Amino acid sequence: MFVNVDALVRSLPDIPDVLAKLHSGDYTLWGGVVRHSKGTEKAGQIVGHLLFPGDSRHVQESLQNLQSTLSSGLGSLQTGMDQVQQSMNVLQGLQSANLVMSGLNLAVTTAGFVIVCKKLDKISQKIDEQSKTITHTWHLVSEAHERNLLADEARFRGLLLTAMQFCEENDDQQLKALIGSFNEQYQFTKLLLDRHSRIATSNVACLDQISLLQNRLVNLGLIMSHVQLKAGSYKYSRQSLTELATDIASLNASRVKALSEDRSVASMITHEQFAGLTRFLQDGTRMTPSLTYQADLIELEVKHPGLLQHATEAREILLIAA
Numbered sequence: 001m002f003v004n005v006d007a008l009v010r011s012l013p014d015i016p017d018v019l020a021k022l023h024s025g026d027y028t029l030w031g032g033v034v035r036h037s038k039g040t041e042k043a044g045q046i047v048g049h050l051l052f053p054g055d056s057r058h059v060q061e062s063l064q065n066l067q068s069t070l071s072s073g074l075g076s077l078q079t080g081m082d083q084v085q086q087s088m089n090v091l092q093g094l095q096s097a098n099l100v101m102s103g104l105n106l107a108v109t110t111a112g113f114v115i116v117c118k119k120l121d122k123i124s125q126k127i128d129e130q131s132k133t134i135t136h137t138w139h140l141v142s143e144a145h146e147r148n149l150l151a152d153e154a155r156f157r158g159l160l161l162t163a164m165q166f167c168e169e170n171d172d173q174q175l176k177a178l179i180g181s182f183n184e185q186y187q188f189t190k191l192l193l194d195r196h197s198r199i200a201t202s203n204v205a206c207l208d209q210i211s212l213l214q215n216r217l218v219n220l221g222l223i224m225s226h227v228q229l230k231a232g233s234y235k236y237s238r239q240s241l242t243e244l245a246t247d248i249a250s251l252n253a254s255r256v257k258a259l260s261e262d263r264s265v266a267s268m269i270t271h272e273q274f275a276g277l278t279r280f281l282q283d284g285t286r287m288t289p290s291l292t293y294q295a296d297l298i299e300l301e302v303k304h305p306g307l308l309q310h311a312t313e314a315r316e317i318l319l320i321a322a
Helices: 016-024 056-071 081-101 110-138 143-168 172-176 179-197 200-205 207-230 234-261 271-303 308-313
Strands: 009-011 027-030 033-036 046-051 318-321
Touching (some): 046 271, 110 143, 143 179, 143 207, 179 207, 200 207, 200 271, 207 234, 207 271, 234 271
Antiparallel strands (some): 009 318, 027 033, 033 046, 046 318
């Protein structure tokens, strides 16, 4: 389908009317969506969708510029303060999420897919290195079990390499055939994290390993979303992101509950351990606005195929009209 890109997409800094209404509170940011604010005639209706640059450095710069624009007159405004502050909170959330996830278009674009695969490979190597250290220290893993661990790791890395090849060759059908394997890896990682989240001591003593596993879970969720999108399963592509956000929130809640119920462990946590655990829990919370943004991007890609390619090439935040 032909899309008149110029009619749909404009650079946000070049649309002073939108910036002015965000500043006054007539418009509000919800994730990556600009909406008419509560109390206005078209309350809740979508004005447009923000498309962030593909480069994480440009994302950071653009968010900071937009945040500066919105905050410049906060002290003098008498109306729309709540809406403006809400937009500011969304921007801060997206900015934090970008730092956590290293880019906001990872679930949708092909370039983002390759980035996620490479991140997963690095995470996998770290997990493998730590597993060897743990095995050597504990002397509890049998030789047969070690072989099984290596075989599992080989299957995982082989899956990533195969997915990257099919993505590079634009072989969507072969990519689609890998959905089952990615789902299996995601569910296994989720079950492992869920088991540890219920044990107070694990959340403290094994935080480094848990952090790696959760990074693996996040990037597997992003990969599944992309593969489903490439396969034309838009419903499941979006669902992969919403379920990931729910799973991260659920794991965080489980960890907090376990620690609050086991006071003997909680009372022995050092200041350094508490700080690390707090950062870890906050990172999970900060992912939500980014995942919501990417879920919205999927709907955009379905309605206007190819538009997101402009986001990967742009240096500024773009706005696509509703």
